[in-house]
Amino acid sequence: VTIPKRTYLSVPMSIMHAGGEVVFEDRDWKGIYQLKPYPIYDSAKRFTSDMYIPGTAMCLSFHIKKLLSIGKGGMILTDNYKMVEWLKKARYEGRGEVNYKDDSIETLGWNMYMTPQQAAHGLSLMQNYPEHVDDLAENNGYRDLTEFPVFKGCRVV
Numbered sequence: 411v412t413i414p415k416r417t418y419l420s421v422p423m424s425i426m427h428a429g430g431e432v433v434f435e436d437r438d439w440k441g442i443y444q445l446k447p448y449p450i451y452d453s454a455k456r457f458t459s460d461m462y463i464p465g466t467a468m469c470l471s472f473h474i475k476k477l478l479s480i481g482k483g484g485m486i487l488t489d490n491y492k493m494v495e496w497l498k499k500a501r502y503e504g505r506g507e508v509n510y511k512d513d514s515i516e517t518l519g520w521n522m523y524m525t526p527q528q529a530a531h532g533l534s535l536m537q538n539y540p541e542h543v544d545d546l547a548e549n550n551g552y553r554d555l556t557e558f559p560v561f562k563g564c565r566v567v
Contacts, residue, residue, distance in 0.1 A: 412446040414439050415566060416552040421445075421452060422561060432564045434556050441545030442468075454484075458543040462487050472532060477546050478539065480532045483524045 411425045415434035422432040425445070435446075441456035451463065454471035457478050462468060468487040472480035486497060496517065499506060504519035524532075555561050 411448065412567065413452075414443055415554055415556050417443070417452065417555065418454070418552065419555065419558075422555060422564070432561065434561070434564055434566045436566065440547075453487075455546040455548070458545075459541045462489075464489055467493060472528075477543055478532060478535055480528050480535065483528050483532075 411430045412433040412435050413421055413425070414437050417439075422434075425432050442451050442453045442461075444451050449466040451466055451468045453461065453468045454473075454476060457470060457476070466488065467490070470476075470478075470485045470487065472478050472483045472485070474481045486493075488494060488497075499517045500519045500522075502519060502523045503521060504515045504517035506513050556564065556566055
């Protein structure tokens with residue numbers, strides 16, 4: 411998976427944890443970049459109107475330093491119904507939208523659902539959120555991740 415060599419640490423780490431191979435690319439980016447060759451975009455620094463690219467999965471962050479600063483969590487924008495159904499189960503230990511005693515778990519999942527309190531806070535912030543917002547800049551930029559020993563085995567193109 412090819413990503414910029416200057417981005418946040420969790421992106422290449424997540425790729426590696428998922429069994430992927432990280433390839434770093436020396437390129438500048440602003441607000442959003444693609445995890446090549448997949449139709450997946452890291453959009454953690456962008457949250458504005460008309461930003462969605464049809465046919466993709468766009469990952470948003472609601473970290474305290476991001477544009478919609480709920481404090482933690484995020485969202486994936488997609489127009490793929492099958493992906494939505496899988497993500498809904500994957501975020502909550504593979505569980506469906508039925509009582510636990512009635513559920514038949516068929517999907518491996520994670521414990522990554524947004525709490526009702528976080529969701530309510532996000533909805534309240536959205537009440538006054540501007541329609542158009544500039545991309546968020548990273549103060550002092552991101553470090554070159556190829557300098558970290560943990561990423562020494564990754565190719566650079």
